[in-house]
Amino acid sequence: MTHYPRRTFLxxxxxxxxxxxxxxxxxxxxxxxxxxxxxxxxxxxxxxxDAVQALFGSxxxxxxxxxxxxxxxxxxxxxQVQIQVTADLPNVEAIAILVxxxxxxxxxHASFQGAEGYFSARMKMAQTSDVVAVVKSGGKLYTARQxxxxxxxxxxx
Amino acid sequence: xxxxKQTKIRTKTQGGVTDVLVLVSHPMETGQRPDPKDxxxxxxxxxxxxxxxxxxxxxxxxxxxxxxxxxxxxxxxxLKGAKPGDKIKVAWSDNKGESASEEATIS
Numbered sequence: 001m002t003h004y005p006r007r008t009f010l011x012x013x014x015x016x017x018x019x020x021x022x023x024x025x026x027x028x029x030x031x032x033x034x035x036x037x038x039x040x041x042x043x044x045x046x047x048x049x050d051a052v053q054a055l056f057g058s059x060x061x062x063x064x065x066x067x068x069x070x071x072x073x074x075x076x077x078x079x080q081v082q083i084q085v086t087a088d089l090p091n092v093e094a095i096a097i098l099v100x101x102x103x104x105x106x107x108x109h110a111s112f113q114g115a116e117g118y119f120s121a122r123m124k125m126a127q128t129s130d131v132v133a134v135v136k137s138g139g140k141l142y143t144a145r146q147x148x149x150x151x152x153x154x155x156x157x
Numbered sequence: 158x159x160x161x162k163q164t165k166i167r168t169k170t171q172g173g174v175t176d177v178l179v180l181v182s183h184p185m186e187t188g189q190r191p192d193p194k195d196x197x198x199x200x201x202x203x204x205x206x207x208x209x210x211x212x213x214x215x216x217x218x219x220x221x222x223x224x225x226x227x228x229x230x231x232x233x234x235x236l237k238g239a240k241p242g243d244k245i246k247v248a249w250s251d252n253k254g255e256s257a258s259e260e261a262t263i264s
Binding site: 038039042043079080081084099102103106108109110111112113116118119120121123124125 | 174187207210212217218222224225227
């Protein structure tokens with residue numbers, strides 16, 4: 001006659017219990033909220049509003065002069081457009097950069113837990129378009145935009 | 158998964174604010190560019206999706222990048238109150254499962 005080996009049974013049960021406990025606490029720690037999954041819906045969205053909605057759950061944005069965009073008025077190389085966003089707002093939680101006329105407007109999204117409200121990157125642009133920065137501060141969304149002209153042919157002038 | 162791509166970190170502290178610049182040698186392929194050898198095909202997408210910054214083991218910023226970020230991305234953030242000798246760690250992962258991390262000491 002076969003019977004279930006008691007030692008194995010006990011060991012497996014205990015191991016499962018420990019795993020559940022660890023998984024449970026990890027789920028509710030604030031750390032996890034920051035290291036969330038890559039927001040696929042926001043990056044595949046074809047419209048600026050849809051991307052903002054997918055990212056922040058709202059599109060109610062108010063323009064703010066405290067957000068500084070540093071980008072060229074005219075890009076000589078559309079594959080390498082340098083952009084810097086400085087948000088002079090209290091408690092900046094996140095910054096998103098979007099290019100209105102790109103096939104998928106969302107370029108990058110950064111969330112902060114201790115770092116300053118600043119983000120810089122180089123991005124690709126399909127054509128002349130407005131670049132929009134969306135900043136989340138104190139649970140509200142603020143925005144600033146700037147037009148960047150893309151010269152096809154790359155002759156600058 | 159390991160990677161052959163290089164990650165470089167530069168830091169500069171001025172007036173209590175530390176600039177952190179990260180350069181990764183990565184193709185950042187969008188998936189929309191036609192294959193140079195076969196015009197009916199497209200070069201498969203290959204781009205960094207997540208990049209996280211930690212200061213002395215504590216996560217301070219997490220960024221999500223899309224295919225619209227340029228090739229060999231240069232990403233910058235700013236930190237306040239970082240001291241010389243503090244450790245900054247940058248970790249990234251891309252859509253093909255490649256990942257890497259690099260650590261630097263703030264000077």
